[in-house]
Amino acid sequence: MKNISITNRTKINRLPKRASYDINVINNILDEAFVCHVGFKIDDQVYIIPTAYGRKDNLIFIHGSKNSRMLKSFSSGDDISISVTLVDGLVLARSAFHHSVNYRSVVIFGKPEEILSKGEKTYALEIIMEHIIAGRWNEVRKPNEKELNATSVFSLKIDEASAKIRTGPSVDDEEDLNLNVWSGILPLKVIAEEPVPSLEFKENISLPDYIKHYRRKHEK
Amino acid sequence: MKNISITNRTKINRLPKRASYDINVINNILDEAFVCHVGFKIDDQVYIIPTAYGRKDNLIFIHGSKNSRMLKSFSSGDDISISVTLVDGLVLARSAFHHSVNYRSVVIFGKPEEILSKGEKTYALEIIMEHIIAGRWNEVRKPNEKELNATSVFSLKIDEASAKIRTGPSVDDEEDLNLNVWSGILPLKVIAEEPVPSLEFKENISLPDYIKHYRRKHEK
Numbered sequence: 001m002k003n004i005s006i007t008n009r010t011k012i013n014r015l016p017k018r019a020s021y022d023i024n025v026i027n028n029i030l031d032e033a034f035v036c037h038v039g040f041k042i043d044d045q046v047y048i049i050p051t052a053y054g055r056k057d058n059l060i061f062i063h064g065s066k067n068s069r070m071l072k073s074f075s076s077g078d079d080i081s082i083s084v085t086l087v088d089g090l091v092l093a094r095s096a097f098h099h100s101v102n103y104r105s106v107v108i109f110g111k112p113e114e115i116l117s118k119g120e121k122t123y124a125l126e127i128i129m130e131h132i133i134a135g136r137w138n139e140v141r142k143p144n145e146k147e148l149n150a151t152s153v154f155s156l157k158i159d160e161a162s163a164k165i166r167t168g169p170s171v172d173d174e175e176d177l178n179l180n181v182w183s184g185i186l187p188l189k190v191i192a193e194e195p196v197p198s199l200e201f202k203e204n205i206s207l208p209d210y211i212k213h214y215r216r217k218h219e220k
Numbered sequence: 221m222k223n224i225s226i227t228n229r230t231k232i233n234r235l236p237k238r239a240s241y242d243i244n245v246i247n248n249i250l251d252e253a254f255v256c257h258v259g260f261k262i263d264d265q266v267y268i269i270p271t272a273y274g275r276k277d278n279l280i281f282i283h284g285s286k287n288s289r290m291l292k293s294f295s296s297g298d299d300i301s302i303s304v305t306l307v308d309g310l311v312l313a314r315s316a317f318h319h320s321v322n323y324r325s326v327v328i329f330g331k332p333e334e335i336l337s338k339g340e341k342t343y344a345l346e347i348i349m350e351h352i353i354a355g356r357w358n359e360v361r362k363p364n365e366k367e368l369n370a371t372s373v374f375s376l377k378i379d380e381a382s383a384k385i386r387t388g389p390s391v392d393d394e395e396d397l398n399l400n401v402w403s404g405i406l407p408l409k410v411i412a413e414e415p416v417p418s419l420e421f422k423e424n425i426s427l428p429d430y431i432k433h434y435r436r437k438h439e440k
Binding site for chain 2: 009013014035037038039040041044045046047048049050052064065067068069078079080081082083085087090092093094095096097099101103105107109125129132133136137139140141142143144147151169170172176177179180181182183184185186187188189190191192193194195196197198199200201202204205206207208211214
């Protein structure tokens, strides 16, 4: 276990037993998901936008069009907040009150930094793609100068972050245990279905293993 | 189609062909998901928290402990932002640049209103539970006075909202069509796995159909 420092922003006050500041726990959640929600301000109004991301070491990378309202707002110098959430199941208790969701979530705070050099930008795009579908980058046509110029890429340090996790069985009050209500966990899971080739697909190209065996959970 | 008014906050500037302001499109997305991300401010800092929700007519309901930092912040009078995102697949193009994600997302802006009366609060909790797992509410032990007092419930009108959707096949530049790269869509889907009964489970309680046949997509 390697905890990162707790700040007033990352301290979990509600149900602190569900909190973790262990960087390995945080990274495992960040690695299983690939869509985050980014919270930012424009003219004092809070916006949230979902976007894909990649992680490498203690950095999160996000990218988008250079005309993106969100990415342009990052130059304000305000701290943003990023949230990543995995839903693992429904917790079905005997009382309405004790119903819950099994989940693993991470929140990160910080100032995103723009990546400007062409080389570092390309590397960050590789990290994002490999985070989403490992094995893909080496096969595809790499970004050209025009595409790179149309794209903004930012990094955010994972040094002010926390995880919140609910796991395990449903819990009921003692006096509800005899009620005739089915109780337990209904696990939920993201799966990949049969890949659908593009319209101009060429017969002689076989489906790569990294697509055929795609899954989000990476055993370490 | 029944569009709601577009405001400066909900107008989608990037890739406007992906935008929808049709309330039926928005509601279908809100009904398939059950976890949203809420963006709010405390002392000028943006926070994001994932939480379960329910929808009925033009209202979103969210609830939590009355000590929740998020719910307490709602009394500031600031507008919040809620985002709901469904990920439908990976878009694998022949060039890195044209990779994308098929998704359906909704953003809502507005001022949450606290629900104070015991009857309306209980009804809102029923909406949330039935949104997450339809058929459950009538079976479980309803909230008692103590549980209701420990819970805060808020509603948010869905009258300033927009959807953004990417659907369909991968798209490539003409000059990349002959590259020897597998291209197409890898569909992703949330499924329910085998339910896990609680530890004190009683043999004579059979698994209800609404759990056995649980799925998020509701055909209308």
